[in-house]
Amino acid sequence: MSVKQISVFLENKPGKLSEMTELLAANNIDIRALSLAETKDFGIVRMIVDDVYEAVNVLKDGEFIAKLTHVLAYAVPDEPGGLNKLLAAFNAAKVNIEYMYAFLGGEDSKHAYMIFRVSDADASAAAVAANGYKALSQDDIAKL
Amino acid sequence: MEHYYQPEIECAPREEIVRLQNERLVKQIRRVWDNVPYYRKKMEDHGVTPDDIKTVDDLHKLPFLSKSDLRDAYPYGLLGTPLRDAVRIQSTSGTTGKRVVAFYTRHDIDLWEDCCARAICAAGGTNEDVCQVSYGYGLFTGGPGLNGGSHKVGCLTVPTSSGNTDRQIMFIQDLGATILCCTPSYAAYLGERMKEMGLGPDDIPLKAGIFGAEAWSEEMRRDIQNTLGIKAYDIYGLTELSGPGVAFECSDQHGMHINEDHFIAEIIDPDTGEVLPEGTEGELVFTAIDKEAFPMIRYRTRDICSLSREKCSCGRTHVRMSKPKGRSDDMLIIRGVNVFPSQIETVLLNHGYAANYQIIVDRVNNTDTFDVQVEMTPEMFTDNVGEIESRQRDLSAGLQSMLGIKAKVSLVAPKSIVRSEGKAVRVIDKRKI
Numbered sequence: 144m145s146v147k148q149i150s151v152f153l154e155n156k157p158g159k160l161s162e163m164t165e166l167l168a169a170n171n172i173d174i175r176a177l178s179l180a181e182t183k184d185f186g187i188v189r190m191i192v193d194d195v196y197e198a199v200n201v202l203k204d205g206e207f208i209a210k211l212t213h214v215l216a217y218a219v220p221d222e223p224g225g226l227n228k229l230l231a232a233f234n235a236a237k238v239n240i241e242y243m244y245a246f247l248g249g250e251d252s253k254h255a256y257m258i259f260r261v262s263d264a265d266a267s268a269a270a271v272a273a274n275g276y277k278a279l280s281q282d283d284i285a286k287l
Numbered sequence: 288m289e290h291y292y293q294p295e296i297e298c299a300p301r302e303e304i305v306r307l308q309n310e311r312l313v314k315q316i317r318r319v320w321d322n323v324p325y326y327r328k329k330m331e332d333h334g335v336t337p338d339d340i341k342t343v344d345d346l347h348k349l350p351f352l353s354k355s356d357l358r359d360a361y362p363y364g365l366l367g368t369p370l371r372d373a374v375r376i377q378s379t380s381g382t383t384g385k386r387v388v389a390f391y392t393r394h395d396i397d398l399w400e401d402c403c404a405r406a407i408c409a410a411g412g413t414n415e416d417v418c419q420v421s422y423g424y425g426l427f428t429g430g431p432g433l434n435g436g437s438h439k440v441g442c443l444t445v446p447t448s449s450g451n452t453d454r455q456i457m458f459i460q461d462l463g464a465t466i467l468c469c470t471p472s473y474a475a476y477l478g479e480r481m482k483e484m485g486l487g488p489d490d491i492p493l494k495a496g497i498f499g500a501e502a503w504s505e506e507m508r509r510d511i512q513n514t515l516g517i518k519a520y521d522i523y524g525l526t527e528l529s530g531p532g533v534a535f536e537c538s539d540q541h542g543m544h545i546n547e548d549h550f551i552a553e554i555i556d557p558d559t560g561e562v563l564p565e566g567t568e569g570e571l572v573f574t575a576i577d578k579e580a581f582p583m584i585r586y587r588t589r590d591i592c593s594l595s596r597e598k599c600s601c602g603r604t605h606v607r608m609s610k611p612k613g614r615s616d617d618m619l620i621i622r623g624v625n626v627f628p629s630q631i632e633t634v635l636l637n638h639g640y641a642a643n644y645q646i647i648v649d650r651v652n653n654t655d656t657f658d659v660q661v662e663m664t665p666e667m668f669t670d671n672v673g674e675i676e677s678r679q680r681d682l683s684a685g686l687q688s689m690l691g692i693k694a695k696v697s698l699v700a701p702k703s704i705v706r707s708e709g710k711a712v713r714v715i716d717k718r719k720i
């Protein structure tokens with residue numbers, strides 16, 4: 144069970160990120176989570192939004208390069224060792240993590256949410272589930 | 288005192304030079320007609336035969352050769368001798384993905400090295416000198432040409448080739464190099480590096496430099512002369528005609544003497560092809576009158592300059608050309624290397640990018656900077672930073688192998704490259720030469 148993340152190419156220049164967020168704001172798209180990978184001359188923005196397809200269309204119309212990537216999302220109890228237990232399940236399932244980032248839920252203050260980029264999202268989700276952790280669905284994320 | 292390598296030719300009376308040119312031209316046109324079907328057909332299409340060429344004054348009757356002919360006839364189509372008589376090739380960095388490959392017989396190498404020897408002597412070189420050749424060796428003509436010339440003069444030749452600047456400076460100091468041959472931008476770079484190392488002009492024995500293969504200004508000449516404590520001489524040439532040494536500066540430094548016993552120069556209107564009178568600025572055209580393997584007839588250099596037959600204080604009688612002002616097409620000379628935007632386009636397309644790019648050339652501390660900005664495409668974009676960077680490196684390596692020089696590649700957002708009237712601006716040359 145994977146979640147669709149939007150990856151956007153940005154030049155590493157002042158104002159480029161806000162150009163993108165302005166476009167999303169103008170189209171009423173809510174960013175749930177965001178992480179930025181940067182190099183010297185470009186960056187990749189990774190986001191979880193409430194309306195994936197609308198966001199992709201808006202970005203493409205705005206001359207951004209945007210791609211959908213399948214990632215895994217998990218709810219982690221916001222307490223010492225919470226993330227560690229989840230990563231132990233990843234280890235046990237022999238799933239390699241390319242990158243990850245976290246965000247906090249809306250009303251729910253008892254959980255943090257983790258996004259994981261892995262090589263084969265669905266197979267990895269099944270393997271981690273076998274070790275006791277169920278990935279969240281797109282709907283789950285939208286409801287947060 | 289002015290030094291000459293071949294005073295009897297370099298200072299020959301005008302009539303003697305013209306007599307030699309007439310004799311060699313007639314022979315050359317006959318030889319090309321007999322041996323180069325490609326040019327023979329051009330002559331036939333032009334309605335001219337070798338019988339029409341009796342003196343230099345008949346030169347204008349002959350059709351031009353241009354870079355596109357070299358591309359069409361690549362690689363062997365313009366060979367003027369049987370292949371067994373050719374002993375060497377040299378090559379340019381290439382146009383539109385195709386390099387110019389020039390052929391040499393032993394005789395051709397000999398005359399080329401004579402030309403370079405004349406340039407070294409004009410810069411004061413004798414067999415007492417240590418001549419460091421920091422032009423690239425290999426396919427590029429710079430290293431091999433000056434190397435041969437230096438041998439002929441009898442200098443102790445130090446073939447450092449380009450790069451490894453600290454070692455260059457070490458050799459200059461340890462071996463007592465008195466003459467330096469390289470591109471002007473490399474000479475300037477060497478000077479910068481010396482400053483960083485705390486070395487001044489008095490710490491090195493250099494007295495003269497022979498700099499060419501790229502455009503440089505009088506300001507740059509002054510800078511180099513001051514930092515290296517030398518007199519800087521200009522040298523001109525192109526691979527199609529042999530390499531450096533087609534023309535060179537003497538002590539007078541008002542233009543470069545063209546080696547007229549080997550090359551006849553004309554100035555034409557680049558649009559009409561009409562020959563222009565002496566002193567008028569136009570496109571420089573050369574006819575190589577005694578080269579055997581690669582006999583260029585009325586070859587259009589696309590360099591814009593003028594010719595002068597005014598008497599020169601150095602005693603040489605060969606015509607002088609002014610420093611070329613620019614090229615009559617879109618070719619860029621970056622760090623002494625010819626770069627065509629179309630080559631960059633070819634590499635981009637080969638690497639899966641769209642041909643949306645911009646070349647930005649600048650000169651920082653007297654050295655050319657060369658940036659290529661490429662627009663990212665949806666096809667080339669992935670979520671993986673490492674993969675994008677590795678493609679960026681592949682592209683950079685592809686450009687280097689095509690152009691022979693390194694470019695800094697950056698990826699930019701789609702549609703971000705400035706377009707004027709819908710047409711992308713491909714080249715931004717910020718250099719002030």
